Amino acid sequence: MSRSLGRAAAGSLLFRRRAKGPYAAYEEALVGWWQLNADTLARSRFVISPLAETFAALKLLHAGQGTHPGEHSWLGTHLPAYRDTLAADPVTARLVRAGLGREWIADFLTPTPRDGESLRDGIARVRATRPADARAHLRLSLAGPLPADLDRDDLPERAAVLLEWVWEETVRPYWGRRRRVLEADVVARTAQASRGGWASVLDSLRPGGTRWLGDNRFQINLHEYPPREISGAELVFVPVTAQRTGWVAWEDDERYAVVYPCAGVLAGNADRVVPTGLGALLGPGRAAVLVLLGSPLSTTQLTAVTGQGLGSVGRHLKVLREAGLVTRRRAGRSVLYVRTAAGEVLVEAGGDDTGGW
Secondary structure, three states: OOOOOOOOOOOHHHHHHOOOEEEEEEEEOOOOOOOHHHHHHOOOOEEEOOOOOOHHHHHHHHOOOOOOOHHHHHHHHHHHHHHHHHHOOOOHHHHHHHEEOOOEOHHHHOOOOOOOOOOOHHHHHHOOOOHHHHHHHHHHHOOOOOHHOOOOHEEEEEEEHHHHHHHHHHHHHHHHHHHHHHHHHHOOOOHHHHHHHHHHHHHHHOOOOOEEEEEEEEEEOOOOOEEEEOOOOOOEEEEEEEHHHOOEEEEEEEEEEEEEEHHHHHHHOOOOOOHHHHHHHHHHHHHHHHOOOOOOHHHHHHHHHOOOHHHHHHHHHHHHHHOOOOEEEEEEOOOEEEEEEEHHHHHHHHHHHHOOO
């Protein structure tokens, strides 16, 4: 069972209404900052989670609005089927609306990601939630009483089935590319930590929302809630490709997670189509590299995003540089590549046959 966060500040009714349960997962976080020692931060790591990516996709479908062309295209493909699915099942539709509350998420919908956990095992934890706990979590996310049509025992099963549908229909077809995007983000964050320390990484996870405050304090957001001591616990950072999303989750006092949107340039380019004409001119692999370099990327990031080998990416970059289509510059210990003006013209000219993303 989760423990209370401590005594709430005066007038902090939301804090006093904290639900009990094995998990805690709050939209934008309910705690202002976490207290953690240097050893906990040193042991922290990045985790790729199919379940977190699936839940982020559910949130994006629920919102129905994307933040960049890649998300707009994805929504255009999958949003009608999602809405039809919920229209055919009003109880599950009401469950989604209740679970994705204005300020926090119903705990049982977002088990804390675990390193190496399969989607099946993650959803099994959702399915194993006690019905009474699920109802309690929904009352918290609603900040009020539970609607009569949600006072039932099959809520965990319904949530699990919906997550399975979201995965199979809207995430799995793209998972190979998305996983490479997420891995590229992890590589970039790890390199950032080696250059500027963990403080620079924490400051960049969600600009304006997360930052290192010093004195072993990690700010989760701008809300003024009592701190939570997490020293000695397991701490993981979990990227998802959906932008403008993020949440924190924890299991009792043993495992904590910060789910954050991966770097926008990587997520935005995740499903970019290579123009047919450009691919014919340069070759599909080389054209893919040029298309991705609308913003600076390292060879390691390009390798992760494209799925091409490091040697192949290096050869493509050499040819593109010699042709004046790409330039490079050093940023700390990293070498970043970006399109030149000539490269921009070539990509734009070749984009007419694709319709964009």
